[in-house]
Amino acid sequence: MSKQLKIAIILMVIGALLTTLAFFMAFYTARVQGFGTVVSDQPLDTAFALAPPSMQPTDGIAYERPWLSQKIFYFHVPVAEASFLIFTIAAIFALLFLLRKDKKYDTRSRIAMETAFVFVVATMITGVLWTRASWGVWWDWEPRLTTYFIMMILMIAYFVVRNSVGDEERAATYGAVFCLIAWVDAPLSFIITRLIPSNHPVVFQSGMDTTNLIPFIIAQIGMLMIGYAIYVLRVTEESMHERIELLKERLEA
Amino acid sequence: MASTENKDRIAEDVLALDVAHLTRKFGVRKALDDVTFQLEQHRFLSIFGPNGAGKTTLLRILATLTAPSQGSDVTVLGFDVVKDAFALREHIGLISHNPLLYPDLTAEENLRFFAQLYGITGADARIDELLDAVELTHRKLDIVRTFSRGMTQRLSLARTLLPRPELIFLDEPYSGLDPHASDILDALIDGIRDKHTFVMVSHDLERGLELCSHALILARGKVVLFEDKETLDSDLFRATYRETVGLGVS
Amino acid sequence: MSEKRNISSFDQFRAILHKDIVMELRTKEMLTSMGLYALLVLIIYYVALSQAGSAFEVERIAGGLLLLAIVFTSMLGLNRSLVHEKDQGCLEALLLSPVDRPVIFFGKAVGNLIFLILVQILIVPLFYFIFMSGSQVQSGPWWMLALALLVGSIGIAGVGTFLATMSVNTTGTDFILAIMFIPLVFPLLLVVVAALTAVITADAGYTQVYWTMLAAAAGYDVIMIAVAFALYEFIIGA
Numbered sequence: 233m234s235k236q237l238k239i240a241i242i243l244m245v246i247g248a249l250l251t252t253l254a255f256f257m258a259f260y261t262a263r264v265q266g267f268g269t270v271v272s273d274q275p276l277d278t279a280f281a282l283a284p285p286s287m288q289p290t291d292g293i294a295y296e297r298p299w300l301s302q303k304i305f306y307f308h309v310p311v312a313e314a315s316f317l318i319f320t321i322a323a324i325f326a327l328l329f330l331l332r333k334d335k336k337y338d339t340r341s342r343i344a345m346e347t348a349f350v351f352v353v354a355t356m357i358t359g360v361l362w363t364r365a366s367w368g369v370w371w372d373w374e375p376r377l378t379t380y381f382i383m384m385i386l387m388i389a390y391f392v393v394r395n396s397v398g399d400e401e402r403a404a405t406y407g408a409v410f411c412l413i414a415w416v417d418a419p420l421s422f423i424i425t426r427l428i429p430s431n432h433p434v435v436f437q438s439g440m441d442t443t444n445l446i447p448f449i450i451a452q453i454g455m456l457m458i459g460y461a462i463y464v465l466r467v468t469e470e471s472m473h474e475r476i477e478l479l480k481e482r483l484e485a
Numbered sequence: 486m487a488s489t490e491n492k493d494r495i496a497e498d499v500l501a502l503d504v505a506h507l508t509r510k511f512g513v514r515k516a517l518d519d520v521t522f523q524l525e526q527h528r529f530l531s532i533f534g535p536n537g538a539g540k541t542t543l544l545r546i547l548a549t550l551t552a553p554s555q556g557s558d559v560t561v562l563g564f565d566v567v568k569d570a571f572a573l574r575e576h577i578g579l580i581s582h583n584p585l586l587y588p589d590l591t592a593e594e595n596l597r598f599f600a601q602l603y604g605i606t607g608a609d610a611r612i613d614e615l616l617d618a619v620e621l622t623h624r625k626l627d628i629v630r631t632f633s634r635g636m637t638q639r640l641s642l643a644r645t646l647l648p649r650p651e652l653i654f655l656d657e658p659y660s661g662l663d664p665h666a667s668d669i670l671d672a673l674i675d676g677i678r679d680k681h682t683f684v685m686v687s688h689d690l691e692r693g694l695e696l697c698s699h700a701l702i703l704a705r706g707k708v709v710l711f712e713d714k715e716t717l718d719s720d721l722f723r724a725t726y727r728e729t730v731g732l733g734v735s
Numbered sequence: 736m737s738e739k740r741n742i743s744s745f746d747q748f749r750a751i752l753h754k755d756i757v758m759e760l761r762t763k764e765m766l767t768s769m770g771l772y773a774l775l776v777l778i779i780y781y782v783a784l785s786q787a788g789s790a791f792e793v794e795r796i797a798g799g800l801l802l803l804a805i806v807f808t809s810m811l812g813l814n815r816s817l818v819h820e821k822d823q824g825c826l827e828a829l830l831l832s833p834v835d836r837p838v839i840f841f842g843k844a845v846g847n848l849i850f851l852i853l854v855q856i857l858i859v860p861l862f863y864f865i866f867m868s869g870s871q872v873q874s875g876p877w878w879m880l881a882l883a884l885l886v887g888s889i890g891i892a893g894v895g896t897f898l899a900t901m902s903v904n905t906t907g908t909d910f911i912l913a914i915m916f917i918p919l920v921f922p923l924l925l926v927v928v929a930a931l932t933a934v935i936t937a938d939a940g941y942t943q944v945y946w947t948m949l950a951a952a953a954g955y956d957v958i959m960i961a962v963a964f965a966l967y968e969f970i971i972g973a
Contacts, residue, residue, distance in 0.1 A: 330969055333552070335512035385918040392914055396905035401511045405973035406901050409966050413919065416962075478513040550830055550972070574833040575740075583824030589758045601750035602832040604742035628761075644828070 237468050244461035250454030251307070257447035258306045304365070308358040310452040312380075314459045315351035316418050318344055319383075323415035326408035338404040339474075341411060342394070343466040347459055349387045356384060367431065376432035379421035386414035495562050495576060495651050501526045501682040502547065503560040509542055509706070510554050516542040517553075518706040524699060526562075526651070529683040531697035533690065535730045539706040540686045541656065547684060548654050549573055562652055575603065578650035582660040584637045585644065588630040592621055592640050595629060596647060603648040615643040619673065635666025642673055655685035659692060671696075690726060694719075704729035744838050751829075751842030756849070758819065765812045765850050772811050773858040776804040777865055784866075794872045798931030801862055802887060802924060806917075808858070809851050809888075813895040814912055816847050817903040826971075836968040840896065844963075848892035855884055867935075875934040879945060883934065886949055887927035890956040894920055897963040901970050919959075926951040 325341035328334075359377070364370050371377065390410050397403035425432045502524040509517040517539045524530050534540050545551040546559060549570040553559055559566045564573035579585070586595050593612060600608035616622045619639040629637060638658070645653060655674075659667050674683065674696070687693040694700065700717060702710040702725055710725050759765055780800055784793075820826040820843075829839060859880075874880075895916055902912040930948035933941040 330966075333554070339512075382918045382921050385914075389914045389918060393901065393905065393911055396907055396911050398906070400514075402904060402973045404511075405969055406904075409901070409970050410915065412966070413962060416958075474513055481513065548831060550827065552972075571833055571835075574831060575742075577831065579827065579831050581824060581827065583827070585824045585828035587754065587758060587819070587825055588823060589762050589819075590754065594754070594757065598750055598754045599828070599832065602747055602829070602834055604740045604746065604833075606741055648832075 234468065236464055240461040240464035240468070243457040244465075247454040247457030247461060250450050250457065251310075254306050254447040254451035254454060255303065257450065258303050258444075304358050304362045306447050306451045308355060308362055309448065310455040311351050311358065312355040313452065314455045315348050315355055316422055317456070318348035318351060318459055318463070319387075319415060319418050322348055323411055323418075326411040326415075329404065329408045330412075335401075335404065338408060339470050340467065341408060342404075343463055343470065345387060345390055345411060346466060347463045349384075349391075350462065351455075351459060352380075352384050352387060355380070372431065374431050375424045375428045376421060379417060379424050383414070383417045383421055386410075386417060390414060495526070497526065499526065499563040500524065500560070501528065501562060501652055502530070502684070503558075504547075505558040507543075507546065507557040507559050508554045509539070509546060509551070509557070515706050517546070520703075520706070520708055522701065522708060522711045524682070524684075526682050527679060528698045529678060529696055530685065530699045530701060531693035532684065532686045532701045532703060533688075533693060533726055533729075534703035534709075538703040538729070540703055542706075543703065544654055544656055544684065544686050548577060548579055575648065576650055577652045577654065578645035578648070579654045579656065580638075580641055580645050580658045581656040582658065584629075584641045586629050586637060586641055589628060591626050591628055592616065592632075593625045595640065596644060599644050599647055605648065608647075611647065615646060618646075619643045620669075633666075634661055635663060635669065638662055638666055639669060639673070642670065646677075650681070652682045652684065655683060655687070657687055658685070659687065659689055667692075690723075694722075702726060702729055742833055744835055747834050747838050748842050748845075751839065752846050755816065755819075755843070755846035759846075759850065765815050766853060768815070769808045769812045769850065769854045770857050773804055773808045773854060774861070776807055777858070777862060780804070781865065792872075793866055794870055794874075794936045795932065797862075797867060797935050799928045800866070801859065801884075802928050802931060804858060804862070805851070805855060805884070805888070806891065806920070806924065808854055809847075809891050809895055810909070810912055810916060812850055812854070813847055813892075813899040813916075814902065814908055816843060816850075816896070817899040818908070821903050830971065836971050837964050839971065840900075840963060840967040843900075844892050844896040844960075847896050848888055851888045851892055852885070855888065859884070872935070873937055875937045875941060875945070879934045880931065883927055883930040883945070883949060883952070886930075886952045886956060887923060890923040890952065890959060891920060893956065893960045893963055894923075897959075897967065897970075900967070904973075923952055923955045923959075926955070 322341050322344035325337045325344060329337035329341055359380075360370055363372060363377070390407060393410055394403045394407045397406055500523055502522070504523070505521050507517055507520040508515065520539075520543065532540050532543060542551060546553050546566060547561055549561075549566050552567055561573055562576050564570075564576070566573065587598070590598065593616075596612045596615065597608060600612065605611065613622070613625075616625055619642055621636060621640055621643070624632065624636065629640065632640065658670060662670065671692075683696075685693060685696065694714075698714050700710070700712055700714060700722065701708060702722075709729055710722065712722070820829065830836075895912075898915045898919070899912055902908050902915065905911045926948045930945050930952065933944040933948065
């Protein structure tokens with residue numbers, strides 16, 4: 233077993249432990265504050281603005297689930313940020329592939345896309361739960377959610393396109409080109425809440441309480457470890473697959 | 486990109502093909518593996534080999550349609566196929582089993598379109614001359630869709646000759662042609678072979694051998710045999726060919 | 736013996752465009768299929784809105800419906816235009832000639848833009864008569880509507896031609912084009928619909944909204960066409 237593989241497995245375990253730790257810290261050490269449509273004279277976490285009155289449900293149902301809004305933050309945000317980062321890495325490998333035409337960059341780009349997609353799906357699921365808890369709806373077409381949703385569709389399109397091309401190298405080229413175009417959406421989705429007025433909270437703009445920041449950072453580090461581990465495990469699997477192909481080729485010759 | 490000049494003539498002593506260590510790989514799969522050979526101008530090279538041996542890849546690389554992998558050194562008519570691809574394209578032509586013609590344009594419109602792509606001014610005379618040579622003058626204003634397979638292939642030849650290429654690639658040119666059309670194509674090629682270089686990929690062993698001045702057998706991306714026909718032992722060649730084709734089947 | 740050679744990218748561009756137009760005028764394949772398809776979409780719209788009653792304001796959704804019809808129709812034509820090149824291997828002959836790859840892109844894209852505009856000349860008045868003729872709203876000037884549609888069409892033709900060059904080499908051509916095309920032009924559709932709706936409803940201060948949205952759409956066109964220009968070489972040679 234290669235050294236890299238061992239490290240990946242260790243990182244996977246540590247990452248899982250860290251995210252779990254962060255989750256419990258959020259319950260026991262982080263300061264719980266009011267969220268969602270709770271009465272606004274409660275102390276509010278400065279990291280989250282309340283939904284504006286126009287967003288509040290008018291049917292008289294008060295959505296008061298501060299514990300969910302509070303806890304899901306430590307999962308949702310680190311996962312989302314990891315997804316942007318991994319997508320960016322995929323785009324860099326895609327560019328390298330187009331410049332060098334070396335299959336190894338394509339493999340890396342594709343696997344990074346797969347990893348990013350896992351994180352995007354996790355972000356979507358937690359995001360929808362949070363939206364329900366905080367805004368009282370399952371989905372809202374506001375800028376961040378919309379651009380992120382489009383990003384997910386573009387990633388699905390990436391895999392569909394790759395799989396529909398017969399020739400391996402052509403699939404790689406189309407994949408790389410499409411990955412680069414699709415990536416444009418990632419920074420857009422990231423900064424859009426800072427450009428256009430949006431209901432989506434902007435983290436780090438108004439600062440965060442230290443008791444909340446520590447579990448957040450732990451969760452973020454844990455998430456990146458898991459992301460890296462998934463990526464390395466898949467790369468190892470692919471390179472083993474390639475070695476088998478090579479051996480088959482040699483056997484035939 | 487604009488340049489007003491007569492097309493540069495290729496000097497007689499320039500090699501038509503100078504292929505050194507040509508490799509084309511993607512990951513572990515090598516379509517071409519260290520292919521090296523040279524061919525002088527005004528020769529006819531036939532490339533044989535089983536399916537998947539890399540014949541088409543070799544042809545596409547020589548025709549600048551596919552890039553070779555790093556470390557390869559491929560020069561066609563003195564032009565590097567990667568760096569000077571644009572300049573080289575003025576000197577090469579392709580006749581394929583596909584007609585490479587627009588079925589909804591007339592014979593004349595097809596030729597005129599390609600003349601415009603090559604920047605040939607005053608192409609009318611040239612078009613008439615070529616249509617005459619391929620015996621299609623009477624169908625000049627007819628839509629290509631109405632042509633028979635043989636007529637389409639003759640027009641395809643006219644299209645290829647239009648920019649006066651020095652080197653012509655033939656990619657299975659006989660597939661789908663009836664014997665009569667094949668004979669016409671043979672005659673046309675025969676008429677210009679002392680002034681042109683030909684590189685042909687074909688499964689038709691007999692015809693390929695008959696036409697060629699040099700023969701090359703590819704198997705698994707490697708050159709198995711490259712010989713001048715003068716010195717070629719026909720029996721040995723056939724044996725080698727059968728052996729490599731057998732490899733492809735297994 | 737040898738004729739004069741004068742290779743100019745602009746002449747090549749014109750040749751490709753001219754060839755596409757001659758072919759289309761002869762077969763009328765794209766224009767009839769796109770035109771009829773647009774008509775069918777309008778019929779579907781009627782069915783979809785038939786139970787909406789008189790209370791709702793058609794002006795609010797007219798811009799979106801119109802652009803939707805154009806998007807669906809355009810995808811039909813975009814695929815056809817590249818299938819022409821692929822069918823008899825003509826693309827290979829094109830690639831073998833001394834043509835810069837972006838010239839092929841611009842030739843095909845401008846051809847598609849022209850066909851798209853022709854189809855719009857048919858469906859926009861038709862759309863007006865079917866859905867809007869009873870409307871009491873005083874809309875903005877028609878040239879603003881046309882300009883918004885033009886800016887939208889440029890983006891659709893540019894991105895669409897680029898993506899169709901890929902999808903034509905895949906299995907399931909039409910579906911692949913749709914799944915790449917719709918999320919990629921999404922931002923363009925959003926701003927063009929905003930601009931169209933601004934003109935149609937002509938609320939107070941609508942010109943402000945209109946020009947902002949049009950600027951965003953034009954920005955999208957410029958960025959996407961630049962990206963297509965830079966990447967076209969990779970996909971057409973693959």
